[in-house]
Amino acid sequence: MKKTFLRQAAFAAMLATTALAPAVSAHAAETPAKGGNIVVTYKDDIATLDPAIGYDWQNWSMINAMFSRLVDYTPGTTELKPSLAESYEVSSDGKTYTFKLHKGVKFTNGRELTAADVKYSIERAVNPKTQGPGAGFFHSIVGADAMTAGKAETMEGIVVVDDHTIQFNLVQPDATFLNVLALNFSSVVPKEAVEAADGDFGKKPVGSGAFILKDWTVGQSLTFERNPDYFIKERPLIDGYKVEIGQEPLVALLRLQKGEVDIAGDGIPPAKFLEMKKSPEFAGMIVDRQQMQTGYVTLNTQVKPLDDARVRQAVNMAINKDRIVRIINGRAEPASQVLPPLMPGYDKDYKGYPFDQAGAKKLLAEAGLKDGFSTTLYTSNTDPQPRIAQAIQQDLAAIGVKVEIKALANPNVIAAGGTKGEAPMIWSGGMGWIADFPDPSDFYGPILACASAVPGGWNWSWYCNQEMEKRAQAADAMPLPAKEKERLETWSKIFTEIQEKDAPWIPVFNERRVVAKSKRMGGPDEIYIDPTRVIDYEAIYVNQ
Template identity: 60%
Template sequence: MKQVTRWLLGVILLGLAYAQGAKDTVYVSFKDDISTLDPAIGYDWQNWSIIKSIFDGLLDYEPGTTKLRPHLAEKYSLSADGRTYTFVLRKGIRFHNGRMLTAQDIKYSLERTLNPSTQSPGQSFYLGIAGAKAFAEGKAKEVSGIQVVNAETVRITLEKPDASFLHKLALNFAYAVPREEVERWGKDFGKHPVGTGAFRLKEWILGQRVVLERNPNYFIPGRPRVKQIVFVIGLDPNVAYLRFQRGEIDLLGDGIPPARFNEVMSNPKLRALVAIGDQLNTVFVALNTQVKPLNDLRVRQALNMAIDKEKIVRIINNRAIPAVQILPPLMPGYAKDYMGYPYDPAKAKKLLAEAGYPDGFSTVLFANNTDPNPRIAQSIQQDLANIGVRVELKTLAQSTVIQAAGTPGQAPMVWSGGMAWIADYPDPNNFYWPILSCAAAVPGGWNWAWYCNKKLELRAQELDAMVRPEQQAQRVAGYRDLFLEIMKDAPWIPIFHEKRYTIRSARLGGPDSIYVDPIHIPVNYEEVYIK
């Protein structure tokens, strides 16, 4: 009897310990393992917000917004010529290993991202720093434009003014890392991350779990708001959903399974747990402006009028809003009063006849072969058939589609679903330079429309030179007009702006913006709390 009593007591104590731990722990599910937690390398939606929980940059955004504010930097100033930024660090910030952060760490971290041996996908964001290109090409041992003034002050000088540069410094590629830890772990630093962030890595068992624990020395009082976050790895989204229903998972990292979406949204109790938010993305069809007959403006305008966007949105369970322009609604410069090209197949046919194609023509549409993209491609095919345009579908692996789209003359039309543009930072120039500029219309680039308007490119350069706070309203208005001019040229058919849907357990508190943060994609773990 005593043995049975002791056994029961042990079970009870174990259960109480688990319950107490769960009170302070948030559980997140993922199907696939996290690729890396190295801020210079991580560049996907899965590791983005986790990296932001472990590391910090000179600047960050107010939670749930696109508004910049000082972060590791206590303050900063800009020179009269708009090229030199001087940042003064907050005092007393420590890395997770206990060492104090200094200005030298900021210089080292930026130079590490610029160093080709790091293979950072963010290198190009910082090539505008004076001396960065020479350093990246191995012609200089350091970046001349990054100067350590003293232990608490770093000065960064650009080749020319760049109004989006502060946003680039808020990207994870510019986050502070300690040199000694990078050198200690080498290529494995991404599995042994050490930063200054709200959480620090406690445990990582590949294929099973990643555990973050609260950083007791974090410099923002009251943050983070939970003791631990456990990322449970290897759960199929449908299995994760069942565990969510049993109260074992707090957040579905891979989102609501498509097969369960209608079930969730039609159940009042479950619907109340769903957070919905806008994203900085636009999903589109790129029209190759260098390939006949798409090199005719009237043809591109006709194609814009032939697509039933509402029907496509229904295919994805209405998890988006139809797009009428290139910029998403959350982006500065979005034209609220612009109506775009109407859905008008009759007028589309008329335009094709004017262009010399009264009986239509044949073309090819490339698309990602992951559901629901083939179904959307078929919907586009049907709509274009209604105006006489015969579309051959090539639904292929994502990497194959990207390669074809970046090869001159190979892909007349590209459906961007699964590869759609999500802004790296909330500045309108990020929807121009990488995907619609002359500079990006190169083999291997992301300007899949091969669109080039040199007058607009010069205009974009002028707008980016407007760095003063008092110039920002004028700059945003300028980009609004620039994108409306691009829409006149119709290099894209904007289809929809996808919304983010996340379901969280009833025990988690806070506004939707925590769980569908437009910057800390998808979740701002620093702000998550348990009721």
């Protein structure tokens, strides 16, 4: 058991070291203090706090801090460790995982958490009736495919051995299964609370994590308090945090400068970035880190004329990515492919589509669209996303494509993407894909796989290629570390071939994440741009 755990944890740690390469933090010598409340701001409201449904960068951190999972990550890293599980064993063929749960862990409604709750929660995340985006992650569990197809109400591969023992039986070995069990979608929830909420669990969440939602005034604020019964006794460090909604990013930064705000959640707008970077007044207040992220435009493969691969290839060739990078003060690199450069499996030799508007016009003519066509591009309404959308609009106009822009709040963009025929194109913008864990499969399953091309899913291209499905499942079944090199090469070819042949995306750039925090906030930079949590509310603290 320990051998298996250490091998996978070491592999994750190796990826974290090579891919993320965090700088040594100036806070490393601090002793974390306990106590204090902080204020975080966002422009848009939160859509949901339901772990089976929430999947945007705003709510991900909050959900993570309210719920617990069998395994989790060491703060600021991608190193896996047991959490709700006190131990686990993996069979020699890699197809059976057995977890022993800590006893005495309680939900915030006072009931003890059991293995039956684990089974219920994961089946709920996979069940298409939930309309959540995480089902594709669990494809390797026996019975998952039947459930996603609506042919089963339970998954026979999840077995409750006793109140504190849960077993997972897999169709094939899955190199990422422990990572999947650390995702928010694997968070454990009490069935009675879900049913009592009557479809509104996302507003009335009950978990077993570090924080409890005490108040949610829609459109104004959310207030979280420390869970006094949290089973990890040394966490969290802060007493609570308040999320204030409706704050324009520039206003939030002014308030942060005055000490009224502790974390400006929407980041630093490009117009303010250079000024803050050069000003001694903001020294120690800017966290600027590379991340495994790709910002992209989804092309709905089910909507005419984007159902023609030649049209999708043409719009790829029409976009001037260098100009878009300049809009955000160079805080990114132009992207050639789905995978970001820091992700293992990235093909550094693949150059993607060139900026060639003449070639784009030729492809449109071959597709019978020499006079172009009209379409709609959805985007977040937070700066600089509308300005980037306008640059895309101008580039496409040059090849005869007339684009109407719909700039909406993030939850509305997400809803449009998860509705099959609604959004022909979406600029992902501030919701660009950030890795859940450092493995290339994470850039396939939730955003390009057939299982994610469902209502509520995040495959906003509605792309489904059965040949790629088989190759992706075969790649995940390759054992680590024995076939690590072959596995990464397989994934690399999957992504470059998808882009070259089918072009369901326009990869635009790989952006650095920039966050502004007040001077009283302690802790290393990694926990403000955490590779798995975005912001690690459980680990941040206030300097007393």
